[in-house]
Amino acid sequence: MRMHIDTDVCTGHGVCEGIRPDVFEVGDDGVVHLLTEEFTEDDRQDLEDAVDQCPTQALRLEG
C-alpha cells in the first residue's frame, strides 16, 4: 500500500490527521505530511476513510 498526498491540492484541513495522527500531520507549511509510509492490511480501513473524507480529494491510496 502506498499513500500519495497531492500537496498542490491539500489545504491542511487535517481530517486525515484526526483519523490517524500517527500517520498524517499538518505541518507549519499548512499542508499534510506523512509520518510513516509503512502500512499493513490492518491500516487499510483507516487509510481508505482518510481518502474518502479528505475535503479537497488530495489523498490517493494505491495497492
Next chain:
Amino acid sequence: MPGERLVVVGASLAGLRAVEAARRAGYDGEITLVGAEEHLPYDRPPLSKEFLTGEVEPNYFRDEESLRTELEVDLRLGTAASELRPAERTVVTGGVELAYTGLVIATGARARELPGTPALDGVYTLRELDDARRIRAALGPGVRAVVVGAGFIGSEIASSARAAGAEVTVLEAAPVPLAGAVGEQMGAACAGLHERNGTDVRCRATVAAIEGAGAVESVVLDDGTRLPADVVIVGIGAVPETRWLEGSGVILDDGVVCDETLNAGFPGVYAAGDLARWPNPLFGETMRLEHWTTAAEQGGLAARNAIHPEQARPCATVPYFWSDWYGSRIQFVGVPTADEVRVVAGDVASDSFLALYRRGDHVSGALGLNQRRPVMKLRALIGKHGTWQDALDVAAAG
C-alpha cells in the same frame, strides 16, 4: 450475491461514498444510484466560495464512465424518488418501482426559504450548482447585494460577493451570528472578519418585505429601513429533504430518525448525510449534522451496514466543519455547548486565534481561525475523551 440490489437515493457526496464503499467492500450485487439533479455527483462547498468569484468549473467527483463501468452503477440522474415502501423493500423513483435488499437514504437537504418571499428576479437561495451559476452571473463590481442570514453559507456568500466587487450588507435576525454553531462569544469573534473586510453586518435585523417590480429593488426591514438591492441571496439554513418519505413509516423528526448504526427502523434501510439524525455514542447526544465530512463518513458506513447488517457498526464521530471567508479559514471540531470557552492562542480581534471549549474536566470542542496545525490534534483528543489539561497542552505545543 445474485438477486441482491443496493439502492442509494441521493447522488451527492454521501450517496457517492456509499456506492464506492459498497464496491470496495466486495459487494457484487446490483447498485442503483438515484439523483434528483441532472448533474453527476459534484462537490458543494466551492459553490459558496471560489465558484462565485470566477470562471471555475464544477468539481465533479467522478465521470460517468467510471461510475457506470468501474463501479458498475445503474445511474439514474434527473430522477427524484417519490415513495418508500419498507414492508415491500421497494422505492418508487421517477414513477418506476425499484426493489432493494439494502437502501441508503441520502437525499440531503434543501435551502430554507424566507416565508413570504415574492417571485422576483434577483432573489436566490444557494444549494445546487444551478443556483450558484445564477448567483455568479448576478454578482459583479458595484452590484448592491443583500445577504439574508449571517450563518456560514451567508457569510461565505458575503465574502465571495465582496471578492467579486459587490457592496454587501448581511442581515441577521439573531443578536449574534453563529451562536448555535460556535456559541455567542466565538460567533461575535468570527463576525469581526466581516467588519475588517468592509461587509456591513446588521444583527437583530428582520426582513419585513422584499420589493420590486419584476426584479428585486429593495429589502425592507421591520424597523422600516429600506435597503436598495440589485441581488438578494437568502442563506437561512437548510431543511432535510424528507418529503418523499412521509407516510412510509420511517420516523421523521427534523430528519430521518436512526439508531447508532444509522438504521432507519426497517431491515436494510440506512440513512446518511444531512438528513440523518442519530445518537452519536461519542457524545451521548442525538445529532444531525450538515457537514461535508459527516456526509462522506456516513455514506460509506451506511452502505457497509446496509450490505452486512449483521456486522453493523455505530457512527461514532467528532463533528468537524470549516468555512472560508476573505481568505481566512475557520475550523471547528466537537460540540459548542460548554461550561467555558477560552482563547488559548492569538487574539479574537485578529485573523488568528484558537479557542477551546470545556465541559467539566474535559475538552468538548475547539475553534481555530487560521490555526490549521492544532485543530485536528484536538479533534483526535476529543474523540478519546481527552482532559482539559491535555487540550491546553496540545494548544501550548502549537
